[in-house]
Amino acid sequence: MEFIKPDINIDFVGRRKFAFTLSLILILIGLAALIWRGTSLFGIDFAGGTVVQLRFSSPTNADKIREGLKPIGLDRSAIQHFGGEGENVFLIRTDVSRAKLANLSKEVKDNLERIYGENTVTVERLEMVGPKVGKDLRQKALLAIYYALLLIAIYISWRFEQKLMPAAIMAGALFLGVAGLREVGMSIPMLIVAALVITLVCCWFLKLKYALGAVSALIHDVMITVGAFAITNKEFNLTAVAALLTIIGYSLNDTIIVFDRIRENLRKGRRREFAEVVNDSINQTLSRTILTSGTTLAVVTALFILGGGVIHDFAFALIVGVVVGTYSSIFVASPILIAWEAKFANTRVRATAKR
């Protein structure tokens, strides 16, 4: 069976202006949502606070729960329905975190059962993160994202360009740059942005064009995924960071396969327009791209629908990441490669294209 005919030839490259505009709009919407959400984007893992997951034996609503929580001063918490239809599960989120040996779980249960009756409320989950741990976890997440970016940037510049020296220079610049900005006291999200900018600038000046394309695609994917989190009012927790790193890996996976084909076709040495080679390569790998994205999307969607509330946001991030990651390897990474060539290589592919 075949979905994609072998002689398929879609003009992806020709549609790149349209694609750039679409990407830009998506990113801008995401950024706007991000700014609008501000620090409320952080879940308790990073902001500190408490989440209590409650199961009621009969249907209820947030207002009634809020009433029950008044005596212990939790009536200003965010209360939302959680889990599937017909499940009487609610999530209470407050930024209170008590370092004392608090009886919070029992207090919540006792106060609510005064309204709902004995043995009608179960505390299924309680997570309390103090401000100190929140700060630590923020730090850890930042370091994880930073090291992942660093290692991946080094790996792809080494693999694609066989240039260890520029890769080393880039690593040094990234490391010193981020360390310096950290000394100045730059905030964590800004630091990541700075690290990305440094990576892009390094790729540009060190002429690591494949790395430039791959890293741009990766930034594009991460920004849109984070934007999707902001728009859908989801919170950013440790698992979301795990999902982001996976998306980074996946997005590159896709990009690398297209790039590998481009380099292979270039090695064949026929003198052709660079853009044409790129478009051919995308078409040749299109079948694979769609199949793999399809199977991955299928399993992640299964997880999203059936996996339950705890893993819901994680699966959501992966769905967005897989879709955007596939799109970006065709419409972001490759066009950037073409743009780079147009600027520095007079659109002609030299027969000496290196492996």
Place this chain on the structure above:
Amino acid sequence: MKDLRWRAALVLAIFVVALVYLLPTLGKELPEWWVKFFPDKKINLGLDLQGGMHLVLEVENDKAVENTVERLAQEIKGELGSAHIRFRLVERQGGDGVRLLLPKEQDWQQVAALMKDKFPLLEVTDRTLVQDQLQVLFRIEESQVRHIKKLAVDQGLETIRNRIDQFGVSEPHIRTQGENRILIQLPGIKDPQRAIDLIGQTALLEFKLVDEQRSVEEALKGRVPAGGKIYYSRKVDPVTGQVRRTPYLLKDRTLLTGEYLTNAEVRLDTQYNRPYVSLSFDDRGGKLFEKITGENVKKRLAIVLDGNVYSAPVIQDRISGGNAVIEGQFTMDEAKDLAVVLRAGSLPAPVQILEERTVGPSLGRDSIRKGLLSMAVGGVLVVVFMVIYYGASGIIADLALILNIILIMAALAGFGATLTLPGIAGIILTIGMAVDANVLIFERVREELRLGKTPRAALDSGYSRATWTIVDANVTTLIAALVLLQFGTGPVKGFAVTLSLGIVASMFTAIFGTRLLFDYLLQKRRMKTLKI
């Protein structure tokens, strides 16, 4: 031909070893001969799957330093007294210093010698004349401060371990984290709050005399006499749940602490059917207790635990034999827990909860069910799709996928890694991504076949061309997974583990494993056409 046999043997051997590691998890009961020779470890389930509590405590080890200094100040008083040196004042200054006031400056020589001899860890930081008195400031050496802090964490860990052991939790996980933190994981715990109370209680037991000369009322108005301090007793009304606090004016000096305890047990007062805790002191504590009770007959002795007065009975007579009791309005559970913490000893410094994550057992079971369901549905979707799209070759890819999942599970059991809910998500993701390698190879082989190559040649060049691309593409995800493994905690770490294992296993099964099957079909079965 020979080469094929070796490769088949290798794959088969790996398959068998994997099954051996996996069997304990799958089977209910293992025969005895199996346990003797083969692994019997099941896959560890994370706290989010089996329910339980994850706690991170901070030991306030500054307090331990403070306590040490406080004790040193008391000892200095004693030493100066027995050397007949007059002093105006010896007190703790700040967190790690002692202030000494001498009325006569010429005594300093003698004091300095004594301090050097008896308290070598204190160094003089300042010596000035203040209104004709000599004021000397001492401070504990920096290295000593670090030592006390470390000791406080180590002892705290040991004490908490003792308490948990006595409380009875199966397979608790307790260790220090960083400089002053203690990580505690209690799987399957039923009453988290009781565990927190038990773990977090400092359990500092002190015996102090009640100041009966002066009135509590005066002290409450703010006129606390020198050497005295107000303490409260807390009594919870069992019906209304209201807390009643009664003030006591106690003498500041602690006569005896819980450090001399050898045992603490719950007994039942048969008259009122109320539990109480009976204490036994060691020899030294017993003698001290005898001396204290002997000297203070008809006075009231308060029993103070963590700053709360439990009872303040009148000493009827000298008590020898080293036994005492703590009475209070306990429930049976409270009395039992109190006995546990007293037996296990007090924490050298108070602790604070920095992080708590508790998952109830029902939510854990629910997560396992939903995780496995998504895995089954996702898996079936992929397997069916591969057969429909690639026919017989799809079956080969599916076999590789199944072997892949078996390998991941076996590695989890073999390495003693922990399976968490995000970990299950990692396996699900692997199912989707693992077929990628085969898709790459098959698409490549199709291209080669279209160019008119024989099945053999098409397979050869398909595999050789796709292999590097597969490695490349997987390395980036592996880098992300390994970084997560370094920085992730708990459930997220579980995700990193299964994802890394999945990537490594899929490269083996999808490249090496499927190639073997194709070679077998082409060579042994003399298959002429390739259905791909």
